[in-house]
Amino acid sequence: MSGIAAKKGYFIIREHQCFPWYDASEFRHIGSVEGGTVFEQTVKVSDDEGYLSNIRRVKIILDETTRDGDSEIFILTNLPTKVANALVVAQIYRKRWTIETLFQILTEIFNCEIKTLGYPKAAMFAFCVALVSYNILSVVLAALRSIHGIKKIEQEVSSYYLADEIRGTYRGMMIAIPPKEWKIFAKMNLIELTNILRDLAARVNLVVFASHPRAPKKTRRILKRTRPSRRPHVSTAKILSQK
Numbered sequence: 001m002s003g004i005a006a007k008k009g010y011f012i013i014r015e016h017q018c019f020p021w022y023d024a025s026e027f028r029h030i031g032s033v034e035g036g037t038v039f040e041q042t043v044k045v046s047d048d049e050g051y052l053s054n055i056r057r058v059k060i061i062l063d064e065t066t067r068d069g070d071s072e073i074f075i076l077t078n079l080p081t082k083v084a085n086a087l088v089v090a091q092i093y094r095k096r097w098t099i100e101t102l103f104q105i106l107t108e109i110f111n112c113e114i115k116t117l118g119y120p121k122a123a124m125f126a127f128c129v130a131l132v133s134y135n136i137l138s139v140v141l142a143a144l145r146s147i148h149g150i151k152k153i154e155q156e157v158s159s160y161y162l163a164d165e166i167r168g169t170y171r172g173m174m175i176a177i178p179p180k181e182w183k184i185f186a187k188m189n190l191i192e193l194t195n196i197l198r199d200l201a202a203r204v205n206l207v208v209f210a211s212h213p214r215a216p217k218k219t220r221r222i223l224k225r226t227r228p229s230r231r232p233h234v235s236t237a238k239i240l241s242q243k
Helices: 002-006 086-108 120-148 150-156 159-176 179-186 190-201 236-242
Strands: 012-014 028-033 036-045 055-062 072-077
Touching: 012 086, 028 086, 036 086, 055 086, 072 086, 086 120, 120 150, 120 159, 120 190
Parallel strands: none
Antiparallel strands: 012 072, 028 036, 036 055, 055 072
16 A cells, blocks of 8 residues: 555555554544445554555445445545545445456356466457356346346345356257257347346246355454554664665
8 A cells, every 4th residue: 555655546445454553533424325324534554654644544334234244344545535535435445346246256257367378368368258258147137136136136146156057058058959949039129138038037946046155254353553662663674775
């Protein structure tokens, strides 16, 4: 974070449990965004170059706990308030969640980064195929949400099991069903395709694709960092550069 600030860059990063800050101001209530209430304070961070002397700490008290059991989250940013207030910071971070989920699915389900592909064009092609596959999966999930409800699909259905089912039955379907039988889908307009997808979604047994969320993380006790008054910490790199 200090390196980002040193390059005159800006960050919006979720606070790690052991992140060292001190001299915090009182939290100020800013307002509400979708999913929670937003507060803000200013904290000081110890870095040798002084790039993080004062940064903003945004707290979001969530309306619903996360899958890890967190009822509130903390976000650190060095963006000026006139550029992005706490509400904007919270909204930007919420978008980051959706992007992070996208890349998690691309990596874990669609294997978008094949390590043995040493040629850049081949690696890019594999990544693009994963993106197209994700779009197809998104359409399937959208059809399921329209029938079974958004909350049920997002909380109870595993994208991994769904993709694994498609992967397992695809070859058999290509053998059992002649190519001419698939042409009917290419001739459908958007409304016709939407209706048939919703009809198929109503017949899906969601129990087969049930997710298994992990248990909430156990809270750890964090000891407050103390600073020795007589022998303050000095960077080894700074001493060597002075020598």
